[in-house]
Amino acid sequence: MNKRKDIVKVIIEQTSLILKDEGSSGLTMRKVATNSGITLSNLQYHFADRTKLLQATVEHFFQVCEETILEELKAIEPKDQDSTDRFLKKLVGLLIIEDIDHYFNGIFREIWALSLRNKELEDSLLHFYKNFANWLTRLIAGFTKHPDKITSLLIPYADGYSITGRALPLSRKEIINMLLKIIIEFKN
Amino acid sequence: MNKRKDIVKVIIEQTSLILKDEGSSGLTMRKVATNSGITLSNLQYHFADRTKLLQATVEHFFQVCEETILEELKAIEPKDQDSTDRFLKKLVGLLIIEDIDHYFNGIFREIWALSLRNKELEDSLLHFYKNFANWLTRLIAGFTKHPDKITSLLIPYADGYSITGRALPLSRKEIINMLLKIIIEFKN
DNA sequence: ACCTGAACACCGTTCAAGT
DNA sequence: ACCTGAACACCGTTCAAGT
Numbered sequence: 001m002n003k004r005k006d007i008v009k010v011i012i013e014q015t016s017l018i019l020k021d022e023g024s025s026g027l028t029m030r031k032v033a034t035n036s037g038i039t040l041s042n043l044q045y046h047f048a049d050r051t052k053l054l055q056a057t058v059e060h061f062f063q064v065c066e067e068t069i070l071e072e073l074k075a076i077e078p079k080d081q082d083s084t085d086r087f088l089k090k091l092v093g094l095l096i097i098e099d100i101d102h103y104f105n106g107i108f109r110e111i112w113a114l115s116l117r118n119k120e121l122e123d124s125l126l127h128f129y130k131n132f133a134n135w136l137t138r139l140i141a142g143f144t145k146h147p148d149k150i151t152s153l154l155i156p157y158a159d160g161y162s163i164t165g166r167a168l169p170l171s172r173k174e175i176i177n178m179l180l181k182i183i184i185e186f187k188n
Numbered sequence: 189m190n191k192r193k194d195i196v197k198v199i200i201e202q203t204s205l206i207l208k209d210e211g212s213s214g215l216t217m218r219k220v221a222t223n224s225g226i227t228l229s230n231l232q233y234h235f236a237d238r239t240k241l242l243q244a245t246v247e248h249f250f251q252v253c254e255e256t257i258l259e260e261l262k263a264i265e266p267k268d269q270d271s272t273d274r275f276l277k278k279l280v281g282l283l284i285i286e287d288i289d290h291y292f293n294g295i296f297r298e299i300w301a302l303s304l305r306n307k308e309l310e311d312s313l314l315h316f317y318k319n320f321a322n323w324l325t326r327l328i329a330g331f332t333k334h335p336d337k338i339t340s341l342l343i344p345y346a347d348g349y350s351i352t353g354r355a356l357p358l359s360r361k362e363i364i365n366m367l368l369k370i371i372i373e374f375k376n
Numbered sequence: 377a378c379c380t381g382a383a384c385a386c387c388g389t390t391c392a393a394g395t
Numbered sequence: 396a397c398c399t400g401a402a403c404a405c406c407g408t409t410c411a412a413g414t
Contacts, residue, residue: 004397023305025213029388040388041399050388106304112351113297117211129355137357149366152358153345160348163300167317169325170340178337182370192378217407228407230379238407 008046008056011036015057020103024110029053055120061107062128068104069132073139084143085184091140092179095158096165096172105162129155146186153182196234196244199224203245208291212298217241243308246299250316253292257320261327272331273372279328280367283346284353284360293350317343334374341370 014035018027029050033043047053072094078087097105115121133151141147157179165172202223206215217238221231235241260282266275285293303309321339329335345367353360 023301026305028386030386039399042397044389045397045399048389109297109301109304113211113301116294116297117214126355129352133355133357148357152356152363153366155356156348156352157341157345158348159351160344160346163347164317164344167314167321168340168343169321169336175340178341182373185370185373216405218405227380229381232408233378233380236408 004046007036007038011038011043011046011053012057012060015053016061016107019057019110020107023106024054024114027054051118054114055118055124058111058114058121058124061111062124065104065128066131070135073135077139078143085180087143088140088183089176089180092154092176092183095154096161096176096179097158098172102162108159108162144183144187149186150183154179192234195224195226199226199231199234199241200245200248203241204249204295207245207298208295211294212242212302215242239306242302243306243312246302246309246312249295249299250312253316254319256292258323261323265327266331273368275331276328276371277364277368280342280364280371283342284349284364284367285346286360290350296347296350332371332375337374338371342367 011032015027015032018031018035027050029043030040032053033040036043043053047056073091076087076090076094078084111121111125115125133155136155137147137151140150144150161175165175168175170178199220203215203220206219206223215238217231218228220241221228224231231241235244261279264275264278264282266272299309299313303313321343324343325335325339328338332338349363353363356363358366
């Protein structure tokens with residue numbers, strides 16, 4: 001097999017693990033090299049500097065994220081007997097995450113901060129969200145009258161809720177019901 | 189005057205500047221010391237380690253943030269001749285920030301990431317958002333029937349919009365109109 | 377109570393050298 | 396094309412020593 005691809009894959013896997021568990025400040029080139037079973041110099045051969053390694057890892061993270069979201073959305077796609085309201089309920093429940101320790105959440109918070117000072121990460125992030133908005137809009141276009149409105153409401157709300165959810169006067173259940181009512185109003 | 193308080197004030201001012209301009213990764217103890225006109229050892233006398241310095245700076249940031257928000261909210265408080273709808277329009281326009289380079293936004297993104305790995309910062313952040321939710325709820329309680337709903341809708345949406353706003357199918361203007369319609373529906 | 381400088385292990389990056 | 400180790404300036408932290 002392709003040795004080059006193999007070692008790069010291992011490097012990005014190990015970088016992702018460290019980024020998830022210890023954040024950007026805990027991510028060092030030497031730690032990545034050791035965990036990948038290579039020398040620091042060798043790591044630097046494959047990724048010229050720490051920034052390049054971060055960009056490649058974030059790019060890979062968005063790919064995994066994309067696949068996961070598409071799978072989740074496909075899993076709740078309405079069957080014939082499934083009503084639109086039941087589908088929307090599952091959709092909102094998926095987006096408004098329960099646990100603050102959600103797998104993706106930690107990495108997203110790092111990327112939100114890093115992207116302020118790295119143009120490439122900023123572009124990757126914008127591209128990811130635009131794709132996400134497109135899939136979501138297309139997915140719900142068949143069932144609702146204003147898919148653009150629903151997308152523009154749910155995507156920012158989902159990210160914001162992952163930050164402020166525990167500080168709000170309404171419970172998660174109450175909020176989900178509120179969002180569902182709002183969305184159903186859009187249909188008329 | 190109190191020398192201790194003076195130098196601590198300078199340190200936190202300089203730390204805030206670096207955090208805003210260069211982010212957490214650009215914030216070093218030596219840079220803070222130099223910019224504050226003291227030695228590294230002296231900085232470490234006032235703040236035992238980098239984490240303590242960050243906690244104190246974030247605490248101060250939230251205080252400034254609180255004061256600014258209260259001023260802004262006071263400035264748009266409805267006069268006798270001012271209608272409720274006009275007030276809500278100004279409120280939503282204030283929360284849904286236009287520029288991605290908003291003064292507070294950069295520091296908030298750093299805190300969102302840091303708070304995942306620092307219990308004290310996590311508590312400060314939660315406390316800030318709970319306070320924010322309380323003020324907002326009380327402010328609008330006189331004009332609307334469901335202030336809890338409006339608060340629980342607007343606070344997460346505002347934060348999420350600062351991240352994803354540029355990737356959404358609707359424009360800022362369209363989104364503000366959508367949110368206003370939703371909020372006015374709550375009144376009935 | 378407040379301040380100092382030397383020393384430590386660690387970090388990202390550079391570079392000349394190997395295969 | 397792929398890999399190595401030494402050396403550089405920088406980092407946070409520790410500590411013994413000053414006033």
